[in-house]
Amino acid sequence: MQKRGKPILITLASLMATSTLLYGCSNSQPAAGGGDKPGSSKEKVEITWLVRTDPNMIDWEKDMISGFQQANSNITIKLEQIPQAEIDQRLTTMISSGKVPDVWSANWANSGFATYNKMGALLDLTPYVKTDADKMATINKDIMNIYNINGKILGIPMLAIGSFMFYNKDLFDKAGVPYPPTSWDDKSWTYDKMLDTAKKLTHDVGNADKQVFGILNSMSPNLQSWGFGGDFFKADAYKTAVMGDPTASSNPANKEAIQFNVDLIQKYKVAPNQTTLDAVSAIGDPFLTGKVAMVVNGGWGFWSYQSAKFKWGVAPIPYHEGRKVPLFVDPWNISAKSKHPAESWEFIKYLVDPKGGGKTFMEKTSATPADTSLADLWYKQIADKVGLKVEDVKVLNEGAIKNGREADNHLIDKFAVISTTIGQTITGIWNGQKSVDDGLQEIDKNLRSLNMK
The missing domain is CATH 3.40.190.10 (Periplasmic binding protein-like II)
Known part of the structure; x- marks a missing residue:
């Protein structure tokens, strides 16, 4: 996979x-x-x-x-x-x-x-x-x-x-924070609840030796939007494999999703920025280093995190109306x-x-x-x-399958080019150089210029 x-x-x-x-x-x-x-x-x-x-x-x-x-x-x-x-x-x-x-x-x-x-x-x-x-x-x-x-x-x-949220039980226990639920039907586990939890787990930001970030979302921008009921592409794109006209800027759920994740980094500082993430990644997988308390990731975490030197658990991706999560x-x-x-x-x-x-x-x-x-x-x-x-x-696992849909890059033609095009703009959004509105409009424009039919 x-x-x-x-x-x-x-x-x-x-x-x-x-x-x-x-x-x-x-x-x-x-x-x-x-x-x-x-x-x-x-x-x-x-x-x-x-x-x-x-x-x-x-x-x-x-x-x-x-x-x-x-x-x-x-x-x-x-x-x-x-x-x-x-x-x-x-x-x-x-x-x-x-x-x-x-x-x-x-x-x-x-x-x-x-x-x-x-x-x-x-x-x-x-x-x-x-x-x-x-x-x-x-x-x-x-x-x-x-x-x-x-x-x-x-x-x-x-x-x-499927896709899940993996979390460091030791960090939760140390902070006295309750674990997230295991049921995908638990509507109390929302993105706002996740943010509140991340705030309680984040500390010593700026101190490379002691800092811990509450959350890292490792999903691509479009897959983040899925979690909020959004999508950068029309439904037909997944049926025909042709990208068609993108909807990055026209679907309001996309803005909600991307703004939320920007705020995790820029406003609330509960997620690492690029510079910090690069430094943490030089040591090893950010979650395995113990510097990240929660990470949204594909289900390969079930085996790639088995070497962790701490106890960890698994939870659903937070609830949101229209939520879909990627299957691989x-x-x-x-x-x-x-x-x-x-x-x-x-x-x-x-x-x-x-x-x-x-x-x-x-x-x-x-x-x-x-x-x-x-x-x-x-x-x-x-x-x-x-x-x-x-x-x-x-x-x-059953909840991930029930709420899941096959990943975008599996079903849309030439997605490697599409992903690279999105990436050229999204970095500027994450680091605060571009507003979410301007960035999503730029992504739409650049995707249309690919003229993929």
Whole structure:
């Protein structure tokens, strides 16, 4: 899953060499495939599995390859690892040349699913899903439908991560502040209540050794607006994948959301400004340093915060009329130009099998599974690792799914360019150089100039 842009930019450099690993012997020959109907040949074939470079995942990937090849002696899996920052460029080259990976995830690049779908790079999996409907039966139907575009199923969800507020229990206890609720239906947990809580937790601002900030919202500007019932784009943008005319300045909920978050930084000083955040980030993740009491973040916090040297909890994103929060749903995809789609489909089934690859992927990553049959195991796994009650984890996750919608960069074409364009202005808004009104009008103007159709 891809971590999203932040309202205050945190720069993380990660450059790892691309490597290609080949497991098993291959006597590759052209195989039947590419048609609209499923049907696997028993000829020797090789399929390429493209993944993001991640040392933590290599053992799982090796296990998947080894187990699948033992059960399918005619298929060799070639693993290709690419650092996430390079995936877009490499994939574009691959797609244009026709030398595509067979199996990959369109959301593991920076551009996202919509961009690759618009390029015609994704195979229609509908006939395969119909044939193996029983194998997909336990995947959450709403999650599955995210990648059902105009009646074509273009991806099989492997995970479905919600968004939450993570908080430092030790700092709450020290300040004598009650913990936030766990229920998304608790309307007392509002943004004003969050601000009041942040004020009580913030202290010694300006003293680098002692300062603690009450809150950090790590979501992108548009996703912050979702929390207030706003949106920088019209509803059609998420259905057609075409940005269309932006609504950053015309939707009053956007102004409310962005002004609120500016005030956290500039007026109330309960959130770090860019300079302070850069300094804190040089030490490590702002939340893990203990310098931030609450952080709004994607559900990857469930595992990335497990190394914390303090007790922490999880709460809903505050209530607001019309509130929506982002879901980050990553699918497995097959390239439209794959020479071996039937064999690639067999591999995807192996990867998402809730008794096999799907289960071990969850155990390895702690990522929230899209398969409902794994939900109880995930609740217990997270509860045991984090020290939460199983019931609380369940309530939190179910609420995030209920109030969630798929992330903007997954569903709108060329979103990497859109995000960069927004970022050129939003920094000036956060640091007080531009008013919210002027900044949002500038964002609208700059987005329209992209002329994305």
